[in-house]
Amino acid sequence: MRSAVSGLPRAFWWLWTSILITRLGSFLAPFLVLYLTTERGYSVSFAGVVAALYGVGGAAASLLGGVLADRVGRRAVLLITQPVAAGLTAALGFADRPALIAVLACAVGAASNTSRPVVQTILADVVPPADRVRAFSLYYWALNIGFAVASASAGFLAVYGYRWLFIAEALTMLLSTFVISARLPETRTEPANTGEPGADRHTTGLRTVLRDRPFLAVVGLAFALVVVFQQASVGLPIAMHRDGLTAAQYGLVISVNGLLIVGLQLPLGRALQGPHPRRPLILAALLCGWGFGLGAFAGGAAVYAVSVVIWTLGELLHAPLNMQLVARHSPSHARGRYQGVYAMAWSTANITAPLAGGTVIDRFGPDALWAACAAVGTCVAVGYWALLREPDRHRPASSPSTTGQHPGITTGSCP
Numbered sequence: 001m002r003s004a005v006s007g008l009p010r011a012f013w014w015l016w017t018s019i020l021i022t023r024l025g026s027f028l029a030p031f032l033v034l035y036l037t038t039e040r041g042y043s044v045s046f047a048g049v050v051a052a053l054y055g056v057g058g059a060a061a062s063l064l065g066g067v068l069a070d071r072v073g074r075r076a077v078l079l080i081t082q083p084v085a086a087g088l089t090a091a092l093g094f095a096d097r098p099a100l101i102a103v104l105a106c107a108v109g110a111a112s113n114t115s116r117p118v119v120q121t122i123l124a125d126v127v128p129p130a131d132r133v134r135a136f137s138l139y140y141w142a143l144n145i146g147f148a149v150a151s152a153s154a155g156f157l158a159v160y161g162y163r164w165l166f167i168a169e170a171l172t173m174l175l176s177t178f179v180i181s182a183r184l185p186e187t188r189t190e191p192a193n194t195g196e197p198g199a200d201r202h203t204t205g206l207r208t209v210l211r212d213r214p215f216l217a218v219v220g221l222a223f224a225l226v227v228v229f230q231q232a233s234v235g236l237p238i239a240m241h242r243d244g245l246t247a248a249q250y251g252l253v254i255s256v257n258g259l260l261i262v263g264l265q266l267p268l269g270r271a272l273q274g275p276h277p278r279r280p281l282i283l284a285a286l287l288c289g290w291g292f293g294l295g296a297f298a299g300g301a302a303v304y305a306v307s308v309v310i311w312t313l314g315e316l317l318h319a320p321l322n323m324q325l326v327a328r329h330s331p332s333h334a335r336g337r338y339q340g341v342y343a344m345a346w347s348t349a350n351i352t353a354p355l356a357g358g359t360v361i362d363r364f365g366p367d368a369l370w371a372a373c374a375a376v377g378t379c380v381a382v383g384y385w386a387l388l389r390e391p392d393r394h395r396p397a398s399s400p401s402t403t404g405q406h407p408g409i410t411t412g413s414c415p
Helices: 010-024 026-039 044-071 073-096 098-113 115-126 129-158 163-184 206-210 214-232 235-242 247-269 279-299 301-329 332-364 368-387
Strands: none
Touching: 010 115, 010 129, 010 163, 026 044, 026 098, 026 163, 044 073, 044 098, 044 115, 073 098, 073 163, 073 214, 073 368, 098 247, 098 301, 098 368, 115 129, 115 206, 115 301, 115 332, 129 247, 163 235, 163 247, 163 279, 214 235, 214 279, 214 301, 214 332, 214 368, 235 247, 235 279, 235 368, 247 301, 279 301, 279 368, 301 332, 332 368
16 A cells, blocks of 8 residues: 555645545435436426436546646636536535526536546646556546445435435535635646747647547557446446346445456556556456456356456556557647547547447347457557557657656557
8 A cells, every 4th residue: 555655746635635536425426317307397308418418428528628738727627617516516415497407407417527538638637647547547446446435325314305415515616616726826837948849739629639649559559448437327227137146236236346456456557567557458358348247157147246346456457558559649739638638538538338238138138248348359469459559650759748658668658
């Protein structure tokens, strides 16, 4: 534990604290559908539309957050969007008209998710390249710890009324904003000080990012694997129900994922500091795809639990290393834009996963979904093998965003 957390900048820990506070109050996303159907009496289809609008707002805002991080400043964006998200979240808890609920849900999704690329941009700003895998592991650990605590405590808080969930989430956002305001400095680097060729915030626009084919390959591979990972909350409960297993058994099986992340993320993040990322990422993709693929042979909770163990190991490997690839590939003067595109792909994958999983199960059954997951995981592994086989030679060797590469990656090259 000491080696996993030592030596990181103070600014990182204040940002990490603000992230943990926000996630400890993340009640809305997992309980929004339940609130609308049980507390407010709306149909499941209406609740599904509202949840989709929440996701659409988040996907669009992820890109906007990255652009604003480069143009306005990282700290400034967080200080503006988080109080706005808090106000909108509280308002959603008191909205009583369907149209207003739908609009507010989309707005809350947008305001809440604007901060995701900004946070990852700040992490890349303040943490030296040699420590980023460890820092991203700690970041991912905080996300999962906070979400687990929030999910467990939300049920007790809901006994006093679901509106308290909205109020509590708004208060945690405000507390997180206070920490950022009091302790986190601005980390945006001025273009004149980067020393990077073409380091002009006004000429390096989204079009430039979207022409960066190696970066888009990293984003595309992550998108495909996230769609597979999200079948844990889409395909897995449906498949277990069709096998005659109860909701309680699903809860126990999926809890293995959280327990492994809590127990292994930090020591594994430390161990991943040294190796070249190619082999761990290939292994992560195979563990993810074939871990879910094992579901085709499952009929009881024990085999499903083994499946969860396998793909969780893939998740533990993939999350910090892939975030490190994105950070390393992003030039410092346009880091927010790069992180925004990556965050938008992640949000879009969260929308795509239930649509794809549900369609495959309805038409072909769960076994076809698990076979597709294995195929996608294998294709992503091949993609990482091809992408990391040779360095990208279009990156200037003087780029400070690429110093401290893992052994085997040429300095100045993309992942």
